[in-house]
Amino acid sequence: MRLDQFLSARTMYTRRQLRQMIQNGAVTVDDIVVRQAGQTIQPQRQRICLEGKHVPGDTYLYILLNKPRGYVCSAHEPGQHIVFELIPPELMRKDLQPVGRLDKDSTGMLLLTDDGQLSHQITAARSHAEKYYVIELARPWESFYAQRFADGITLADGAHCIPAKAACIPGTENKVLVQLHEGKYHQVRRMMAALGNHVQSLQRIAIGGLILPPDLPCGACRRLGDEDIQKILKSRSDFATMLQILKKSSS
Ligand code: URA
Numbered sequence: 001m002r003l004d005q006f007l008s009a010r011t012m013y014t015r016r017q018l019r020q021m022i023q024n025g026a027v028t029v030d031d032i033v034v035r036q037a038g039q040t041i042q043p044q045r046q047r048i049c050l051e052g053k054h055v056p057g058d059t060y061l062y063i064l065l066n067k068p069r070g071y072v073c074s075a076h077e078p079g080q081h082i083v084f085e086l087i088p089p090e091l092m093r094k095d096l097q098p099v100g101r102l103d104k105d106s107t108g109m110l111l112l113t114d115d116g117q118l119s120h121q122i123t124a125a126r127s128h129a130e131k132y133y134v135i136e137l138a139r140p141w142e143s144f145y146a147q148r149f150a151d152g153i154t155l156a157d158g159a160h161c162i163p164a165k166a167a168c169i170p171g172t173e174n175k176v177l178v179q180l181h182e183g184k185y186h187q188v189r190r191m192m193a194a195l196g197n198h199v200q201s202l203q204r205i206a207i208g209g210l211i212l213p214p215d216l217p218c219g220a221c222r223r224l225g226d227e228d229i230q231k232i233l234k235s236r237s238d239f240a241t242m243l244q245i246l247k248k249s250s251s
Pocket of ligand 1 (some may be wrong): 101
């Protein structure tokens with residue numbers, strides 16, 4: 001593969017910009033400066049760096065972002081802060097897309113990838129990769145909520161949600177753990193509205209068996225490896241165990 005072709009697919013720069021950067025000595029292949037844009041490279045075997053930053057050679061890129069409040073997931077909302085602003089240039093690729101959405105005011109685990117197939121597997125209706133949210137309600141939790149979640153809530157516009165789980169985090173009266181297998185627009189907020197309550201804050205804490213790492217600061221991101229992807233697709237976080245963990249961390 002040509003060096004400029006590889007870098008164009010893996011970064012936000014155009015081929016023209018890259019040719020200039022390569023000529024200026026901004027690119028190294030295995031620590032040696034290369035000035036020919038057309039040089040043939042083997043991205044899986046060689047270490048390619050642009051302005052000193054490693055540009056990963058794997059076919060697909062998987063990123064976990066701890067999304068802060070106030071950022072939107074779509075790149076097409078003028079005047080808004082977008083989650084792509086939080087991705088460092090060396091990890092940015094033209095085809096990178098969020099896997100599902102988190103609302104502007106929601107926080108927590110957001111996956112981004114250029115692997116469309118994986119994205120579909122996770123977001124598909126009735127996906128096996130369940131999503132976990134911790135929400136804070138404006139009014140106290142009511143015990144009938146749990147059964148309504150289990151039965152499948154009907155939203156104000158008539159849309160039916162498939163059965164889900166919700167429980168109040170022990171030791172609190174308005175913090176709730178929610179588990180969903182689907183991702184309708186503003187789903188958790190609309191489910192709670194259908195029950196007569198209001199979501200004040202919402203944080204996604206896990207997808208499948210992958211839990212938001214406590215050491216990943218809000219606004220920071222990290223690359224995920226194959227074992228993380230396997231956790232998302234193949235393993236489960238147990239609802240009761242998650243509730244116990246949250247009980248301990250809130251006490
Ligand atoms: N449900 C919501 O209402 N908002 C989100 O951001 C995610 C799930």
